[in-house]
Amino acid sequence: MNAETKNALFSKKMIGSFIMLVFLFALLLIALFIVFNSSLGWFSQSTEGATATGMLVTVSDTPDYTLLIERTDEFDAVDPLNGNAARYPGIAGLKSMLDYSNTGDPAYNSSYRYSLTDLSTSDYERLAYELINENVSGREDSDDNYDYHFLRPGSCGTLTFYLKPRGSNAVTAEFNLTVCGFNRLYGEITEDNNAEIIDLLSGHILFFETRTGNSINTYKYDDLIVDHTFTYTTEGKTPVTLRGETCYKIELYWEWPINYGSIRSNTAANENDTTQKYPWVLHEFVKNEPECFFAGVDNVDFTQIDSLSPEDVEKLIDGYNDGDQEIGDYASFLIAFVSPLNS
Amino acid sequence: MEHKQKRRAIVRLFLAALGLLLAATLLSLQVTAWFSLRRTLAAYAPIDNPESIYIGAGHRNINASGFTDNHFEDIRYLYFEGIDVDKGKDYYDYVFCVFGTGVEFFKLQLSFTTNNQFTYDVFLADEWDGTEPGYDGSAEQVDYKMSIKYEGDADYRIYHYTINGSALAGSYLNDKSVTPLLAHSTEAANNNPANLHDDTYGSYERVQKYAEPIYWQTTNSISGNAAGDFIRYFILRVNLNGKATNDRETDVICIAAKSSSV
Numbered sequence: 001m002n003a004e005t006k007n008a009l010f011s012k013k014m015i016g017s018f019i020m021l022v023f024l025f026a027l028l029l030i031a032l033f034i035v036f037n038s039s040l041g042w043f044s045q046s047t048e049g050a051t052a053t054g055m056l057v058t059v060s061d062t063p064d065y066t067l068l069i070e071r072t073d074e075f076d077a078v079d080p081l082n083g084n085a086a087r088y089p090g091i092a093g094l095k096s097m098l099d100y101s102n103t104g105d106p107a108y109n110s111s112y113r114y115s116l117t118d119l120s121t122s123d124y125e126r127l128a129y130e131l132i133n134e135n136v137s138g139r140e141d142s143d144d145n146y147d148y149h150f151l152r153p154g155s156c157g158t159l160t161f162y163l164k165p166r167g168s169n170a171v172t173a174e175f176n177l178t179v180c181g182f183n184r185l186y187g188e189i190t191e192d193n194n195a196e197i198i199d200l201l202s203g204h205i206l207f208f209e210t211r212t213g214n215s216i217n218t219y220k221y222d223d224l225i226v227d228h229t230f231t232y233t234t235e236g237k238t239p240v241t242l243r244g245e246t247c248y249k250i251e252l253y254w255e256w257p258i259n260y261g262s263i264r265s266n267t268a269a270n271e272n273d274t275t276q277k278y279p280w281v282l283h284e285f286v287k288n289e290p291e292c293f294f295a296g297v298d299n300v301d302f303t304q305i306d307s308l309s310p311e312d313v314e315k316l317i318d319g320y321n322d323g324d325q326e327i328g329d330y331a332s333f334l335i336a337f338v339s340p341l342n343s
Numbered sequence: 344m345e346h347k348q349k350r351r352a353i354v355r356l357f358l359a360a361l362g363l364l365l366a367a368t369l370l371s372l373q374v375t376a377w378f379s380l381r382r383t384l385a386a387y388a389p390i391d392n393p394e395s396i397y398i399g400a401g402h403r404n405i406n407a408s409g410f411t412d413n414h415f416e417d418i419r420y421l422y423f424e425g426i427d428v429d430k431g432k433d434y435y436d437y438v439f440c441v442f443g444t445g446v447e448f449f450k451l452q453l454s455f456t457t458n459n460q461f462t463y464d465v466f467l468a469d470e471w472d473g474t475e476p477g478y479d480g481s482a483e484q485v486d487y488k489m490s491i492k493y494e495g496d497a498d499y500r501i502y503h504y505t506i507n508g509s510a511l512a513g514s515y516l517n518d519k520s521v522t523p524l525l526a527h528s529t530e531a532a533n534n535n536p537a538n539l540h541d542d543t544y545g546s547y548e549r550v551q552k553y554a555e556p557i558y559w560q561t562t563n564s565i566s567g568n569a570a571g572d573f574i575r576y577f578i579l580r581v582n583l584n585g586k587a588t589n590d591r592e593t594d595v596i597c598i599a600a601k602s603s604s605v
Contacts, residue, residue: 013346020353027360069384089570094389114385131388150391159386181390328393338384 062340065171068162068247071117072130088149094332097184098128131254131336132157135216151334153324156216156255159207159336162240163232164247170235174341177225177252179205181331189331196295197330200323203292204256205334206282211253221253222274224281229341254336260293260320264313294319295326396443396567396600401487402470402502403442409572415442418598420490426581428589434582436485438468438504441565441600442574448564451511451577452599454556457524458592461581464510465561468576471503485578506578511565516558526555556595564603 075091078084086092098114114128134157136149165171179201181189189197209223209230223230232250239246257263257278263286266277273280286293287305297319300312308316400416418439426435441449453463468485484503492499517539519527527538529548539558544550567573579598 017349017353020357024353024356024360027364030364067384075389088389091389098387126383126385128385128387131386133388150389152391152393157388161384182387325393328391331390334388334390336386338386339382 064166065173066164066166067340068164068242068245069127069129070160070162070242072132074130074132094184097182097187098333126337128335131159131334134158151256152328153204153256154258156219156253159252159254159338161250161338162242162245162247163234163250164245165234170233172231172233172235174229174231176229176337176339176341177207178202178228178337179207180335180337181327182333182335183330184332188335194330196291197327199289199292200295200327201331201334203285203289204320204323204327205336206255206257206278207336208253208255208279219253219255220277221255222279224279224285225252226281226285252338260317263293263320264316293323295322392445392571394443394446394602396441396446396449396602398598398600399440399442401438401440401489402472402500403440403574405442405572405574409444410442410574414491414493416490423581423596426583426587428583428587432583433585434580437579437581438485438487438502438576439579439598440574440576441567442572443567444572445569446567446573446602447569449567449600449602450564451513451561452601453513453559453596454599455559455596456554456556456594457526458553458594460524460584460586461594462524462584463559463596464580464582465513466506466510466578466580467508467565468504468578469507470576471505472500504576504578510580512562513559514562516560518557524557525552526557528552528555553592556597567602 075088075095077087079087095116099116114126116128133149133151133155135155163171163173179198181197181201183189183194186193189201191198206221207225208221209225211219211221213219230252232248234248237248239248241247242249263278263282267283267286268274268276268278268280271280283305287302290297290300290302294316297315300308300315397415398418400418400420403415404411421437421439423435423437441451451465453465455461455463471484484505486501486503488501489499515521517526517537519525527535527540528550529540540550540555543556565575567575
């Protein structure tokens with residue numbers, strides 16, 4: 001380059017224009033970036049045919065991941081051997097109580113909004129779907145009509161949802177889990193309107209992050225969720241492909257222990273004991289928060305829970321059964337809420 | 344290029360870029376709403392009604408949806424009164440009911456002492472409140488007069504019951520003999536599985552033989568309602584067997600209902 005061209009290139013005007021061009025280019029880049037991200041948001045809206053079972057529905061979007069659930073229709077099942085009678089008698093009436101659109105129901109409350117069928121409209125705060133109940137058989141009569149389709153002590157099952165990361169990095173997500181009930185006359189059971197039932201539900205319906213064993217008789221649980229939070233990381237986990245989506249399956253395991261005797265006999269003896277059905281954390285939970293397990297029990301020293309007299313153990317057994325009775329009397333539905341905590 | 348044209352071009356380009364940025368920002372604001380979407384998963388499942396089963400004396404109001412009120416007559420209002428040998432009747436009928444929620448099947452159990460040598464039959468009963476058509480009141484009926492008035496009523500309501508079918512089939516669990524009717528007593532308690540003396544009296548041995556209760560249970564289950572409230576009425580027939588006198592011993596009878604699986 002000769003001096004003339006150099007001068008021409010690096011003159012004030014040229015530099016000014018050059019800076020202007022760079023500035024414009026940067027603006028353009030920013031604009032493109034925003035448009036690109038917004039359309040990504042649209043791409044992650046997975047929807048399928050309204051009546052198909054097992055469709056994926058978006059629950060939450062965060063900058064790091066999307067949550068998806070799969071709808072099932074087990075509660076609508078009929079028994080073809082019994083004139084197509086409902087497997088869950090009365091479920092239609094119960095479900096209509098939860099449905100956001102049923103404003104005529106006495107239990108309707110505009111401050112909470114459930115959708116049982118919705119795909120992605122932002123009107124609904126709570127996307128409601130079926131908790132999977134595995135332990136539905138058990139009556140002496142093998143006829144399917146007499147099975148325990150409704151939840152009762154001894155029931156167990158899973159709560160499943162899916163996490164789809166937005167980028168390619170590992171994602172660590174923190175979730176809140178709370179359990180509440182729903183009364184057929186009064187609607188949602190809360191700390192304010194019935195704290196005792198909320199306590200009992202949190203102790204009687206236990207959620208674990210880990211479960212091993214092949215069948216109901218051999219299940220062994222770990223990682224009990226006690227403080228209403230649990231964390232999931234995709235690091236080291238294998239994703240699944242579900243309806244064309246690559247996502248990570250997050251599965252929680254729940255159980256309603258049948259009685260206090262089965263808790264007392266099958267809980268780990270100390271922190272290091274991993275041979276029992278229930279982990280040590282459950283022992284501590286019972287000891288520190290007995291109001292979540294027993295109803296109407298007085299004069300029992302829970303700090304000595306491992307060395308109680310037989311009479312006191314009987315009191316606890318009765319107290320747990322009374323807790324079951326109170327839950328069954330007052331709550332028509334169990335509802336487990338999961339929501340993301342971090343961004 | 345002329346500087347003026349250049350400047351104009353750059354200004355236009357700048358305005359265009361600004362416009363694009365504005366549009367993109369507006370668009371992204373729409374999508375930022377999705378970014379802050381924090382809906383909650385709510386996994387739900389219906390909870391069973393706990394089983395409840397009760398014995399009552401007489402009537403309780405019920406319709407297709409379940410019990411309509413809490414008014415029922417406790418079993419203590421079942422009075423075994425009016426057994427008068429001089430009237431020449433062979434038997435006396437009394438009404439009781441079994442009611443509850445969520446119990447699919449149940450069996451009835453009786454246990455009674457044998458001082459008077461009464462025997463008992465249990466029948467399913469139909470209720471008539473005196474108003475429905477289709478019942479002419481001619482079949483032999485047992486009347487039950489409520490012991491507690493309904494709110495707003497001037498008088499005690501009366502309900503009428505008629506026997507539906509034959510006596511419920513059942514069997515004694517611990518009969519040593521049927522005539523006379525006697526339960527197994529203290530002898531051979533260890534070897535005889537039908538001897539319920541220890542279950543009744545424990546280690547106490549000096550029990551008069553007619554004070555050993557006989558236990559009886561229906562063979563078949565009676566249906567309740569697995570999915571909701573139910574009430575079933577029964578007539579308990581006390582058979583005098585020609586042996587009773589008016590100046591008589593006291594007998595005790597217990598009526599129990601127990602849910603069963605089939």
